[in-house]
Amino acid sequence: MKQRCLVVDDSLTVRMDIGEALQSAGFDTVLCADLRSAREALAREGSVLVVLDILLPDGDGLDFLTELRSSSATARIPVLLLSTEAEVKSRVRGMGAGADEYIGKPYDLGQVVARAKALTQRDTSGGVASGRRVLVIDDSVTFRNELKQSLEGAGYHVRQAATGEEGLALAAADRPDAVVVDGILPGIDGATVVRRLKSDTALRGTPCLLLTAAEGTHDELRALEAGADAYVRKSEDLGVILVRLAALLRGATATGGETSPSLLGPKRLLAVDDSMTYLQELGSQLRQEGYDVVLATSGEEALELLAAQPVDCILLDLIMPGLSGQDTCRRIKQSPEWRDIPLVMLTARDDRDAMIEGINSGADDYIAKSADFDVLKARLRAQLRRKHFEDENRRIREQLVRRETEARFQRLIHSNIIGVILGDLRGHFSDANDAFLAMLGYSRAELEAGALRSDVLTPAEWRERDETAVEQLKKTGSATPFEKELFRKDGSRLPIVLGLVLLEGADKTVGFVLDRTEQKVAEQKINKYAVALEGANRELESFSYSVAHDLRAPLRSIDGFSQALLEDCNDQLDDQGRKYLRFIRESAQHMAELIDDLLTLSRVTRSELHREPVDLSALALAAMTRLQRAQPGRKVAMVIREGLGAEGDPRLLAVVFDNLFGNAWKFTSKCEGGRIEFGASSNDGHPAYFVRDNGAGFDMAFASKLFGVFQRLHTAAEFEGTGVGLATVQRIVHRHGGRVWAEGEINRGATFYFTLEDAKERLK
Amino acid sequence: MSDRVILLVEDNPKDEELTLRALKKGKVINPVVVARDGVEALDYLFARGDHEKRAPAAMPQVILLDLKLPRVDGLEVLKTMRADERTKLLPVVVLTSSNEEQDLINSYSLGANSYVRKPVDFAQFVEAARQLGLYWLVLNETAPLAGRR
Numbered sequence: 020m021k022q023r024c025l026v027v028d029d030s031l032t033v034r035m036d037i038g039e040a041l042q043s044a045g046f047d048t049v050l051c052a053d054l055r056s057a058r059e060a061l062a063r064e065g066s067v068l069v070v071l072d073i074l075l076p077d078g079d080g081l082d083f084l085t086e087l088r089s090s091s092a093t094a095r096i097p098v099l100l101l102s103t104e105a106e107v108k109s110r111v112r113g114m115g116a117g118a119d120e121y122i123g124k125p126y127d128l129g130q131v132v133a134r135a136k137a138l139t140q141r142d143t144s145g146g147v148a149s150g151r152r153v154l155v156i157d158d159s160v161t162f163r164n165e166l167k168q169s170l171e172g173a174g175y176h177v178r179q180a181a182t183g184e185e186g187l188a189l190a191a192a193d194r195p196d197a198v199v200v201d202g203i204l205p206g207i208d209g210a211t212v213v214r215r216l217k218s219d220t221a222l223r224g225t226p227c228l229l230l231t232a233a234e235g236t237h238d239e240l241r242a243l244e245a246g247a248d249a250y251v252r253k254s255e256d257l258g259v260i261l262v263r264l265a266a267l268l269r270g271a272t273a274t275g276g277e278t279s280p281s282l283l284g285p286k287r288l289l290a291v292d293d294s295m296t297y298l299q300e301l302g303s304q305l306r307q308e309g310y311d312v313v314l315a316t317s318g319e320e321a322l323e324l325l326a327a328q329p330v331d332c333i334l335l336d337l338i339m340p341g342l343s344g345q346d347t348c349r350r351i352k353q354s355p356e357w358r359d360i361p362l363v364m365l366t367a368r369d370d371r372d373a374m375i376e377g378i379n380s381g382a383d384d385y386i387a388k389s390a391d392f393d394v395l396k397a398r399l400r401a402q403l404r405r406k407h408f409e410d411e412n413r414r415i416r417e418q419l420v421r422r423e424t425e426a427r428f429q430r431l432i433h434s435n436i437i438g439v440i441l442g443d444l445r446g447h448f449s450d451a452n453d454a455f456l457a458m459l460g461y462s463r464a465e466l467e468a469g470a471l472r473s474d475v476l477t478p479a480e481w482r483e484r485d486e487t488a489v490e491q492l493k494k495t496g497s498a499t500p501f502e503k504e505l506f507r508k509d510g511s512r513l514p515i516v517l518g519l520v521l522l523e524g525a526d527k528t529v530g531f532v533l534d535r536t537e538q539k540v541a542e543q544k545i546n547k548y549a550v551a552l553e554g555a556n557r558e559l560e561s562f563s564y565s566v567a568h569d570l571r572a573p574l575r576s577i578d579g580f581s582q583a584l585l586e587d588c589n590d591q592l593d594d595q596g597r598k599y600l601r602f603i604r605e606s607a608q609h610m611a612e613l614i615d616d617l618l619t620l621s622r623v624t625r626s627e628l629h630r631e632p633v634d635l636s637a638l639a640l641a642a643m644t645r646l647q648r649a650q651p652g653r654k655v656a657m658v659i660r661e662g663l664g665a666e667g668d669p670r671l672l673a674v675v676f677d678n679l680f681g682n683a684w685k686f687t688s689k690c691e692g693g694r695i696e697f698g699a700s701s702n703d704g705h706p707a708y709f710v711r712d713n714g715a716g717f718d719m720a721f722a723s724k725l726f727g728v729f730q731r732l733h734t735a736a737e738f739e740g741t742g743v744g745l746a747t748v749q750r751i752v753h754r755h756g757g758r759v760w761a762e763g764e765i766n767r768g769a770t771f772y773f774t775l776e777d778a779k780e781r782l783k
Numbered sequence: 784m785s786d787r788v789i790l791l792v793e794d795n796p797k798d799e800e801l802t803l804r805a806l807k808k809g810k811v812i813n814p815v816v817v818a819r820d821g822v823e824a825l826d827y828l829f830a831r832g833d834h835e836k837r838a839p840a841a842m843p844q845v846i847l848l849d850l851k852l853p854r855v856d857g858l859e860v861l862k863t864m865r866a867d868e869r870t871k872l873l874p875v876v877v878l879t880s881s882n883e884e885q886d887l888i889n890s891y892s893l894g895a896n897s898y899v900r901k902p903v904d905f906a907q908f909v910e911a912a913r914q915l916g917l918y919w920l921v922l923n924e925t926a927p928l929a930g931r932r
Contacts, residue, residue, distance in 0.1 A: 574903045575797075576797040604905075611903035611904075
């Protein structure tokens with residue numbers, strides 16, 4: 020459907036002239052001579068553009084413009100003002116009222132049409148394919164025809180070439196809208212074709228789509244480095260090529276209008292001079308050349324206009340009242356927005372000083388007013404040409420940088436170390452790397468077709484978490500990695516960690532995706548072990564309980580009834596019989612001790628550790644006192660160092676002291692002048708506590724056996740014992756993060772050392 | 784020394800025999816009634832079942848209670864006793880093989896008056912029984928029982 024354009028002007032000539040030009044440019048036009056008919060036409064038929072004169076028989080065009088802007092239905096319609104009023108004031112007023120463009124009369128028809136097109140192109144959509152010419156370069160006839168068929172089915176015109184050389188020749192002659200080229204060709208390869216196309220100024224704007232054969236990313240990177248706008252694997256569906264092509268062409272039309280303005284196209288000039296006579300003359304001379312000329316009579320006015328409407332070149336008088344030419348020039352050149360506009364200084368004086376003055380203030384050129392207008396026009400053209408090429412160069416440079424950045428970015432994404440998705444804040448994925456696709460089991464074709472969207476892939480219970488992340492993303496620019504799940508293509512769930520970053524483009528996000536499957540499996544395994552361990556612990560606990568309770572009962576019977584036998588049937592027993600009964604009782608009691616010691620050992624292992632400051636000296640004294648009270652007859656010298664404290668579980672540490680002192684007490688029982696000492700020595704800067712005796716001692720060769728369960732270095736006849744005590748000591752010390760060891764010599768005593776991890780170390 | 788009954792709750796006949804012997808050796812001469820599980824113990828205390836002929840007001844002087852019992856275990860017996868007006872204040876001595884901390888805590892928190900671990904050495908058992916008798920049957924003043932006027 021054609022786009023309707025409203026032309027409002029009271030001059031029939033202008034209406035016919037512009038109407039005709041717009042129609043031949045593909046617009047449908049409605050011509051109105053006054054505001055009344057313009058309002059009616061707009062209400063009746065609508066419009067995509069209004070070309071509006073200011074002085075109209077039934078009112079001011081600017082009032083109509085204000086009307087349009089204040090109604091929501093018409094506020095967005097582009098308005099191009101067309102007026103004889105060449106002064107700065109009317110331009111500023113027009114642009115201020117909301118005009119999108121202001122062109123002075125006499126106008127250049129080409130400029131009006133170009134601007135009309137540009138203004139209406141802002142929201143072109145759909146129909147990218149229709150009538151577009153695509154050049155397909157591929158050596159396989161079968162593939163070429165297949166592709167041709169689907170492209171033509173989508174509305175493209177297709178030309179074909181079998182080699183790169185043939186393709187380049189055809190491209191130069193035919194100027195296609197897009198090129199699809201195979202990477203592998205008999206002569207020059209696809210990447211070279213792309214590189215040559217991109218180095219030709221006439222063709223470099225043509226979007227190139229490179230077909231790559233291999234699966235690896237190597238070819239794709241080469242394709243991008245050669246300058247291809249996109250690549251598609253040949254193994255992919257033809258549909259992917261079509262989708263990609265449409266996207267490229269859409270991109271090209273969106274930016275095409277502005278990237279490369281024609282050097283020969285109409286330009287807008289700002290002429291500034293305090294002499295109205297000279298200004299009028301200059302204006303009419305330049306208008307004859309087809310320029311849109313705005314006249315300003317002072318530096319202040321010039322700055323005012325620049326703020327409202329950009330211009331292509333400035334002609335500035337050096338000597339003016341008020342803001343001088345020099346100051347005006349300096350201000351323009353200091354503004355980042357305006358400093359690239361070529362500025363030609365004009366002056367009546369034709370001398371060296373004035374020239375230097377002008378150039379020093381930043382002017383790009385200098386012309387004496389006395390020179391004839393042809394010279395001025397030539398210098399003006401030179402400036403405009405210079406500016407044009409500068410712009411062009413900058414554009415190319417920026418494009419190259421952008422491409423390089425893009426290539427680097429692509430390389431990063433396609434390294435496939437981690438899943439990467441590109442998308443917007445609404446969760447639509449525009450791209451993703453193979454690592455991500457492989458995680459979910461989707462193909463690239465499905466991604467290109469738009470099958471992958473966050474809301475479809477995310478199970479319902481995770482959507483709220485997603486929203487929280489998006490909120491954070493909007494606020495801070497990134498979302499802290501969080502755990503969630505995604506549906507795989509087969510409907511199963513994939514546990515992932517997702518981190519998001521917002522790109523500078525506000526609505527573009529990059530998501531980094533880590534597959535958590537293995538971690539999850541490991542976690543489940545650990546959980547299973549934990550449950551099993553807990554069960555085992557519980558079992559052990561009830562086992563210990565049974566041991567404590569049930570194993571003792573028969574022992575009690577054995578001991579009790581042996582005693583009963585001794586008492587009640589004493590006269591029926593001889594000495595032998597009584598001795599045997601005594602042995603039975605001793606055995607039962609020994610076994611009861613063993614059970615008790617084992618229970619203590621297992622309790623020491625199971626019970627929780629409650630750390631608090633402990634007075635070790637006091638614990639030592641208490642253990643010693645208990646022993647002395649049990650055997651008050653024994654004379655043993657006690658040396659307990661005062662004031663030794665540590666941090667630990669007081670109940671467990673009491674068991675340590677009971678055992679160590681119990682041993683010392685036991686093993687000094689057969690020597691004269693027994694002596695037991697508790698103290699501390701330094702071990703690597705940490706205290707090593709010790710219990711030392713001068714008793715039976717032990718052979719250091721067996722030192723390693725001391726702390727094993729049921730390990731004994733003495734016979735029961737020499738010294739009684741269960742062989743569990745030191746194992747218990749070791750376990751308690753280990754649970755405190757400490758170490759225990761012993762030194763000894765037969766008949767010269769033994770020293771048992773232990774350390775305890777101090778609070779500071781533990782915090783580390 | 785009062786001649787009121789001692790209720791011994793014990794399922795193991797050998798332990799029962801040993802306990803009776805230890806009490807005797809410890810010069811405790813009060814009559815001992817033996818209940819062989821928790822149900823029987825409660826039947827005796829509340830004069831029901833096999834014990835319904837018993838004068839309900841005559842409560843034992845002290846109860847020696849094993850923890851591991853068939854049917855209703857010792858802790859359950861204790862809980863039931865403490866919940867009933869008639870037996871709430873009766874002295875209960877837990878007499879058991881276990882010295883597990885958890886058993887101690889449970890017994891005392893359910894209202895046991897004393898906790899004695901049965902020693903394997905019979906001589907010690909006799910000593911324990913003697914002290915028990917001295918304390919609970921001679922020295923200790925029992926609270927006036929709700930069942931009696």
